[in-house]
Amino acid sequence: MTHIQEFSGRSALVTGAASGIGAACARMLAARGAGKLVLVDVDAAGMDALDLGPCEVHRIVGSVADEALWVGLDPLLAGLDHAVVNAGIGSGGQISSISLAEWRRVMAVNLDGAFLTLAHSLRAMADGPGSVVVVASTTGLKPVPGIGPYGVSKAAVAHMARIAAAENAEKGIRVNAIAPGGVDTAIWDEGEDFKALVAAVGREAAIARMAKTTPLRRFASSDEMADTICYLLGDGAANITGHVMVTDGGFTL
Template identity: 70%
Template structure:
């Protein structure tokens, strides 16, 4: 099936673009006609390796750095879409976490999402055509999972931020939604020592199969699957959808 050119001539911002869901979104936006992409990640090599057939501006830095957004915001002029995706994982029980551990996650997952979304919405408001944004939340924002407190809390917060932003942006024709994936095969798992140990002992495929045993579908999604859904919400096909948090988790939260 030929991809529709439903982003023809559009510009889009994607954070966390060097791998996983962000990279999949960037590739699919380009394949579907995007004219210009602004890609942000701390991983310079990953950004350089990303091949997109359109004009690409690669920005290396942390989304939690306010100075990055001060420098970047003038270059967001004319922005049509934003994929607010950058995030990090974390482990540890709430009673045992230090404030530094907590803040490390919030700086990227919540503060970074706020800085990204607010800059994107200002750019969309300025040109008057409106636009759309999708924030990557998580099924752990819906279903409490022990041992990942800061991650789950940060994702619950960005889900609600999407709803508030949707109400605030409506007058300027700006739509904001969130997606709450369950397990997805992305590089974020590499931050887990337990995951790395299992891969070393059992292999990546067996590790993901075991992890997916708590999901009714019995599988984790691919980054491309998530990107397809996110681009639907971003596109004109999703024009009547705003303030929605879409759970796409293979039944994990049932």
């Protein structure tokens, strides 16, 4: 059972916190009693717009792929209880046509940035206890044409979470991943195909049309994803580690 103040007095790190799943996680953690939040994103205005109540909030503007950012954050993260490894960017195009520069652009944020976030979070948790959720994707489980770098990066972070879970279980630190399917977030707005569809039918209709590819015929909301992430972070999931939880409306069936 989820308790409304289950994170009372605890500290949490959320990357990609300015919008979408990250912002929803920040709001939910604050609402459930978190005492200290460390938020990281390149979007300062998005983070500033978050109303997180009386919670102590540190808004860090920068890229998760910047190693110097994490070295500077280490003192602030000391004694960390929870982390949401969420920051990511999208990409489109066939593998045969993608440039190495585009491949590296995506990997720098989605994989290298996730590695730096996870590694520094685990060090901050020291000997535990603690919990981490890495945001992967069903595109890391099911091959979807046209998004090669994104799908590969998400497959990698899911496996990274499982390795980290095995390495840190004895310390009482749990590491899980969540693999969302379609979620109505701003990441879609980066794709040229989606932009064209929005121009033709409008954004709401575009999301509804894409949602028809799932058996439940719906895309999830960021709040729904945040609720699942908070479950995995919380004490109700105390016996769950090394798990990749799929929440996709049946997309991978």
